Amino acid sequence: MGQHGQPGSVGRHEIPPRSGVAFTLDRGRRLTVIDPQGEQVADLVAFRRDDIDEVISSGRTLDYAGRLFLTAGDPLYSNRSTVLLRIVEDTVGRHDFLLTPCSADTFRILYDDPHPHRGCFGNLAEALAAFGIGPDRIPVAFNVFMNVAVDGTTGTLRVDPPLSRAGDRVTFAAETDLIIGLTACSAPQSNNFAFKPIHYVIE
Numbered sequence: 001m002g003q004h005g006q007p008g009s010v011g012r013h014e015i016p017p018r019s020g021v022a023f024t025l026d027r028g029r030r031l032t033v034i035d036p037q038g039e040q041v042a043d044l045v046a047f048r049r050d051d052i053d054e055v056i057s058s059g060r061t062l063d064y065a066g067r068l069f070l071t072a073g074d075p076l077y078s079n080r081s082t083v084l085l086r087i088v089e090d091t092v093g094r095h096d097f098l099l100t101p102c103s104a105d106t107f108r109i110l111y112d113d114p115h116p117h118r119g120c121f122g123n124l125a126e127a128l129a130a131f132g133i134g135p136d137r138i139p140v141a142f143n144v145f146m147n148v149a150v151d152g153t154t155g156t157l158r159v160d161p162p163l164s165r166a167g168d169r170v171t172f173a174a175e176t177d178l179i180i181g182l183t184a185c186s187a188p189q190s191n192n193f194a195f196k197p198i199h200y201v202i203e
């Protein structure tokens, strides 16, 4: 798969399994996140480029949407209620916007792993450092293709295999100049216990 210039350049890029990237995305550009093999999650975070105190907000977005599952047509709001991204195309229709990026602590606490991988959180922290964004600023990510089932009565959450098949995609339109962090997720359960790459296209 041709990685094609810098991570933020126009074209198609690959994120290897259990890794992540950060790049700028100009207003008016489109970012398409592709699951090339199927059943692979990508965590996406977004910051306003000219003021990194403004960041994608799960709470604002779900509040204004009035539901947990977002798809084509839905805006993704910031902590200041600005639309940062809008979902313009979605071939799957099931993503998560509740759970934080997986991390070494996730693997230690949920899975008792004594030597945990740094997870999406560690991958995002390293990639975003180049933009002056420290780890404590990393918000709840929009977890593309992540399939979290919610029991409507008890609120119990269950992480199921993604519904995405090879070639499924979600396209986001940038409504302002952004810094994007994007991963190929590292959590076993979220990805049906196989770590695969993620592709993305900027146009």
Ligand SMILES: [Zn+2]
Pocket: 043, 101, 102, 119, 120, 121, 184, 185, 186, 187
């Ligand atoms: Zn992850």
